[in-house]
Amino acid sequence: MYKYFAKLFGCLILFGISSSAYSQVPGRATELDTGRIMESIPLAFSEVPYFTYGQGLGIMAPDSLFAMNIRFRMQNRAGFTFQEDQATQIEARVRRLRLRFDGFVYNPRLSYVLQLSFTRGDMDWENTEFPNIVRDAMIFYRLTNKLVLGFGQTKLPGNRQRVNSSGDLQFVDRSIVNATLNVDRDFGLQAAYTDRLINNFHYVLRGAVSTGEGRNILATDGGLAYTGRVEILPFGMFERFGDYFEGDLIREKTPKLSIGVTSSLNRNTLRTGGQIGTFLYERTDMDTYMTDWFLKYRGFAFASELLYRTSPNALTFNPEGDMRYVYTGLGQNYQASYIFFNNVEVAGRYTQLAPRSQIDELEPLVQHYTVGVTKYLKGHRVKVQTDLTYEDRQFVNPSNNFNNWQLRFQVELGI
Template sequence: MKIWKSRTRMAGGREVDLHIMGSRKKITTNIFVSLVCFGLVMGRVAAQQLPPTQTPYFQYGKGLEITAPDSLFQMNIRFRMQNRFAFYTPLADKFGIEEIEARVRRLRLRLDGFVYSPRLTYVIQLSFTRGDMDYDVTQFPNIIRDAFVRYQVTDRFSLGVGQTKLPGNRQRVNSSGDLQLPDRSIVNATFNIDRDFGIQAYFIENVYVLRGAISTGEGRNVLSTDAGLAYTLRGEFLPFGHFTNGGDYFEADLMREPSPKLSIGFSYSYNNNTLRTGGQLGHYLHEGRDLKTVMADFLLKYNGLSISSEYINRQTPDPLTFSPQGEVRYIRAGQGENYQVGYLMPSDFELVGRYSRLVPMPEIRQFERDVREFTLGLNKYVKGHRVKLQTDITLQQQESFLDGKDSRRQLITRFQIEVGI
């Protein structure tokens, strides 16, 4: 007798035992479920053995600091801006404001830190305002100010390569955000050696600092250079030891030094065959010129009092260059002196006074004037140099060398707020 319930006929005439097929499907299902359970168990065990998801460490101090979980990378992010009003009033027969300046003076983003080792550090600084980019001179958005990598060979000696400030006069090496007045002096504006691309070396001892650089001599963000390079040396002597928290490179005695601190500095720069009116700065000359700049400065800080001075002398054998059409462009050579004193009161208000004088060399006096400035300023430090209010008033005297003709006197009043992290 046929047992028709356990067998069926498939296409093609084949008969299949459904009972056997059901048993096989049950075995296969059990194996699959067992494998899934085994996988889940093993996955859970493996998950328990893996470390938790790693995320960077964030800290807030001087800016926003980000450190990789393995401590092989660190980046500090900072920004700052300066918003300024300035009023220019000629002292002539008709008294009144001739010009009003209202603008974002500076807007900068700074990134710094280390990669792979705390000995290998970097700094990147970008600028975004028209004046900061030197757009009127270069005719392109000159955004990159610093792009520099430095390696700490020993605790006292380091080497670096890239674009950054040269070791020139102290006021120029000071950040524009660390000044006692809204801007640097006319001496610095005319004779500083600014930034350049090249190699720099640093050596720091207990009572002295040595710095040197070999650079292109053409300033920042140039595509090529001529046959000449620039060579810069600087030495600093600190007879009473180093300043608190690097106070020799920011103005005002914010640390209120408990004992007198003094720094005396000398710099020398030789720019071979420069193509610009200020060496690393200014408009382009019609011919290359050799340029020598000698700089000397000192700084004293004690219990809220700060006294500083600078002298800069720039010389060139022949400052005048001519185009085929007879247009004249010249090296801005000569000498300048600057004296500055400030006192920081317990209320974090500061009174500042400054005297500056600029004297061009005889060969260019038909184009330049003898300039003197007398400045009185008042600051309120809310959070040190990062957040502060500044105002000053300057009497500027410009004396012509052409028999007293075309001499000028004017008052300059400025108000500035600085905010940064």
């Protein structure tokens, strides 16, 4: 028992982490945003709460002892998959529907983020078999201007595309690399430390100690997950935290670059993706390593990610001989875009997902070639998106190879 507390304490001191829910980007209110808004309101002698209408609906108690910001968003999607000699597959659904609350209690240093989801896919119904509506439930405490601690459930500091909100994407959805190899949400302790080395050279240290089982799952074992991330910004901070939303909507006046490196070690976990996926027949360890680059300048944006996962025992079996396995392999994702002055953006993406070692005969090498167009009506909060993908799947046995076309259309609306 003591060794876990020692590891937990050491990880917090060495790394530090913050959740993606704490990231401050345009259209995403945080506990600090709420505090700044409320501090600007004169405190008159009144028993009526104060209201603001900036990013969502803000409410502050007359005695200034608590503040809350309320937001919602939805993504309505239609998709079509075309494959030779097969009927067209149609997807038509509310992909995401979420309600979010954030603010502070008693002191702006003590803040919270709560996010609920209400669609079947968002609730992970297929894997958990219950309405898993709680996505984020975090309590933050800002120790200093540079160090923030958090306790609760939210995203781990993984690859940038996963940490970015799904409402801040320039394509209809994230890549298949992210869907397969990311470390997702988990419950635990988190912290983040931000500082500057020289001149405009900034860095961020993030770290987490978590259950390793995913959101709202009751762990039955002492295994934990240890995640650490380093981000460096050699040319200075992005305008309005633009390193955490896709597309250069701000039109950075000087080149801005962020480089991230993440390592996540998940011990004795029971799911095929650690924090996500179906349940394995036996517990196993898995290590995930990630790096990402993000560049923006005058409407142009380029992003790349490499994710690699290994496991000493990727294959698990039940007494009847059925098998479930950890996806081990390398994923690569590259995307570039340009936004015109009429707020229409064109983007291209190449994605490759390649299985390794124990599962290369079970999974194909998958490649996606995607082009997309987005019309931003109110930044990422109100937008219309469409993208077209050519998918190529290559198996060890070439006779099983196939390809298809995927066309998707989506409308996002939120406050």
